[in-house]
Amino acid sequence: MSATINKTQGYSINSPSFCALPKKYRMVSDSLVRGPHPSVTDVFKLKKEGVTQIYDFRHIDVRGLKFIERLACKFAGIDYIRMPFSYLTGKYPKKSDYEMISKSVRDNADKGGKTLFHCKSGTHRTALMSAFYAITEGKPVKDCITADGRYPEKVDKVIREQVLDTNFFSRNRVDTTTKNPLKRMKNIYNNRVEKATKKAFNMFVDFVSL
Secondary structure, three states, rough: OOOOOOOOOOOOOOOOOOOOOOOOEEEEEOOEEEEEOOOOHHHHHHHHEEEEEEEOOOOOOOOOHHHHHHHHHHOOOOOEEEOOOOOOOOOOOOHHHHHHEEEEEHHHOOOOOOEEOOOOOOOHHHHHHHHHHHHOOOOHHHHHHHHOHHHHHHHHHHHHHHHOOOOOOOOOOOOOOOOOOHHHHHHHHHHHHHHHHHHHHHHHHHHHHH
């Protein structure tokens, strides 16, 4: 499968039945919601929409007061799972991580619940996790390849819909040549993030390619 897929505008998978937070959250399937990290109010709104499990992919740091989300989920009756990934520091998910999380979404759906995937902004890490679930729907990759002769076409379709949106590759490399030291530091950081993001995407394509 080729990774050179044209971008599309936004997502083509959405559910009119999910209306609590339409501007922030999108349906990947009937079982999976994706978006940015929720506020306390969002947590309770998501609960009303049937979300019973949340995966938080934000990396480990002292910012963001992540314990607040954990407490909100506890009071709302939502299972909160922390799976920190940081492409910038080289902490990439393994295929076993993708498959375990994807199976968890399917198992939760079998119980009648929806799952929310989120990182900080709901784009890079969330996109790859959501795409994997949309491709496999909770099954190991090898089972999808065996069961579906159109698997490569499905991979292309899902990557276009869930990954190559207007947000995922919005960060471009910039010229670090400048006399302003603060601007130079900012540009260097930008290029580190851009490189790490593309590396993560290429690793993901390797996971799901034949």
